[in-house]
Amino acid sequence: MLLYKFCEPARTDILANHTIMLTRPRAFNDPFELSPHYDTIAHVELPSKNGPPELLRRLEHATAATNSAFKAAGVKAIHTARKTETTVILSLAENAHSLLMWAHYAAAHTGFVIGFDRDEEILASDSPHRLFKKVVYQDQRPSKPTFLDLTDEELFLTKSVEWEYEAEWRIIDSQFSADGELLADLQDRWPFRIRPEAVKE
Numbered sequence: 001m002l003l004y005k006f007c008e009p010a011r012t013d014i015l016a017n018h019t020i021m022l023t024r025p026r027a028f029n030d031p032f033e034l035s036p037h038y039d040t041i042a043h044v045e046l047p048s049k050n051g052p053p054e055l056l057r058r059l060e061h062a063t064a065a066t067n068s069a070f071k072a073a074g075v076k077a078i079h080t081a082r083k084t085e086t087t088v089i090l091s092l093a094e095n096a097h098s099l100l101m102w103a104h105y106a107a108a109h110t111g112f113v114i115g116f117d118r119d120e121e122i123l124a125s126d127s128p129h130r131l132f133k134k135v136v137y138q139d140q141r142p143s144k145p146t147f148l149d150l151t152d153e154e155l156f157l158t159k160s161v162e163w164e165y166e167a168e169w170r171i172i173d174s175q176f177s178a179d180g181e182l183l184a185d186l187q188d189r190w191p192f193r194i195r196p197e198a199v200k201e
Helices: 009-017 053-084 099-105 152-156 161-166
Strands: 002-007 019-023 087-093 112-117 131-134 136-138 158-160 168-174 189-193
Touching: 002 009, 002 099, 009 019, 009 112, 087 189, 099 161, 131 152, 136 161, 152 158, 152 168, 158 161
Parallel strands: 136 158
Antiparallel strands: 002 087, 002 112, 019 087, 019 189, 087 168, 131 168
């Protein structure tokens, strides 16, 4: 089975240099991604249980609002940022003939695709961090009691059903396994060597 990388015309350097870029997921454009639901451990207690009833009502309201804010935004953003800050991903697709894929990822049908053998080692260097799996498409975001209960598969391999036409597979790795430094003109992208024998089309 072949998996395809859709490329813009300028990316012939992938074949010339046997190097491909893996991207930090924060650069992706799907708001469903990396936005799991979970209850955070952050919690503010009512500072006092004694006092005038009106003051206690106001304190209770302020405490509830603070806890709601923790759960809805800040703490989750920090957890996700820390978990993903060194992660990089290569996205591949099962279907080389999708018109939408050609439009979105191959410069409006002017680019090309590279077909990799799924059963070959696509990246040249070994990595203890590497995960290679198919994306799961769901109506609902993953939901767990705490952030720590989320698996890497749930965090990095779950997308909305709106993207199901992509039939995406992902190689997930660490920037520390890259075969070079972050390139200034390609922000959030790290170079990895590919094995030429994995390229079939």
